[in-house]
Amino acid sequence: MKKFSMILLTASITLAFSACGGKKDDASGGDKDGHKGGDMKSHKRGGDEDFNKPDLEEKDLSSAGEAFKGWFAKGPKEADVMGDLGGVRIATKKVRGPNSFDLAWAFKKPDFTEMKANIAKGDEVGKSKTTYTVDTAEALEWTTEYEHGKSMHFSITFEVSGQVVNCYTMPMGVKNAERFAFLKETCKSIVKK
Structure with a gap:
């Protein structure tokens, strides 16, 4: 043995x-x-450092719920329209990567004071640092720096056809400045027909 x-x-x-x-x-x-x-x-963490600007087409937002019947916004052909926490979201299947798209709208103005307090709590827990680049009654834009990089975020409020609209990035944010500007521009594509 x-x-x-x-x-x-x-x-x-x-x-x-x-x-x-x-x-x-x-x-x-x-x-x-x-x-x-x-x-x-x-x-490369997160995978959206590169950006391929997609061709956009008008998307019918009514599948997100009754409140969005008659509303349209632009998104890539391959993107889906879905309800998102009382709002509507247009997103590609992959929300990270050079061909991704992920943007949301809601019909209410957020409480930016509360939002900033929650971001501060997140910074404390996640050991990150947030810097606000725009802080007005209509818009909040910020960059969060963390151990392996940074992400950019926005929440912008405006009016369309007498309706208050808030357009925002998802919580994970955006890593590419060109994509960030493109998403902000695309916010204004929402229309009532």
Whole structure:
């Protein structure tokens, strides 16, 4: 039995060392050809640093509920219209990546004071830092910096056909400045017909 155990131990050690073969070029790893896998410091987190501006078409918002019957807004052809916490959201299946789109509207003006208090609580818990770039009665724009990057957010209120409309980014925000500007511009595409 001892002989069998020793053979098994030797085989296990040999297999373990052979599986770990290959030249490593530095402490961050890599295979024998120098391909690196898990360098987390250079990894693009969130995946929307790149931006491909989509072609937009008019979307019927009525599938989000009775309040949105007769309302339309622009979004990519492949994006879906869905209800979102009392509002309406147009989003592609993937909400991160160069071809993603994710934007929402609601028919009420948010309480920006309460929103800022909640953002401050989030900063405390998430060890992040938020800087407000626009802080008016009609609009709030901010950038949140965290350990692995930053995200930009907005909540903009305006009136369309006598209806108060709030357009906003989703909580995860946007990482690309060009995408951020494009989404803000697209906010104004909402119309009543």
